[in-house]
Amino acid sequence: GDGVAVWQTGLDGLSTGELRAARYTAETDVWTPAPAPIDATGSGDLGFMNVAIAPNGLATAVWSDDATSETMVASSEPGGNTWGTPAALSASGRIGILSDIASDRDGNMVAVYQEM
Numbered sequence: 001g002d003g004v005a006v007w008q009t010g011l012d013g014l015s016t017g018e019l020r021a022a023r024y025t026a027e028t029d030v031w032t033p034a035p036a037p038i039d040a041t042g043s044g045d046l047g048f049m050n051v052a053i054a055p056n057g058l059a060t061a062v063w064s065d066d067a068t069s070e071t072m073v074a075s076s077e078p079g080g081n082t083w084g085t086p087a088a089l090s091a092s093g094r095i096g097i098l099s100d101i102a103s104d105r106d107g108n109m110v111a112v113y114q115e116m
Helices: none
Strands: 003-008 019-025 036-039 046-053 059-065 070-075 096-103 109-115
Touching (some): 003 059, 019 046, 019 059, 036 059, 036 070, 059 096, 059 109, 070 096, 070 109
Parallel strands (some): 046 096
Antiparallel strands (some): 003 019, 046 059, 059 070, 096 109
16 A cells, blocks of 8 residues: 655754655555655654555644654645645643554544643
């Protein structure tokens, strides 16, 4: 099947990097040639990255941003390699960690995380 990989760049100790994604299409057996930025702010160490793909091809990623202590979410266009603006899921002033996400067969996404 199709897939999406999500990772943080710039973990060289010199820069904070950004969150990027690449999409794999099983029909063509090809990964996207240029990884797409999801969160290019480079705001800090990112963690607990997870991604789910809905049956229509919409990919949604969740992650923790250590700089803001928030759990973040962003979605791609169905079948596309562009991502919307990240938004905070966790309540302001609350730390969100251990995020995960899943899609049902109708394309509805559900994200879970631990708020401290």
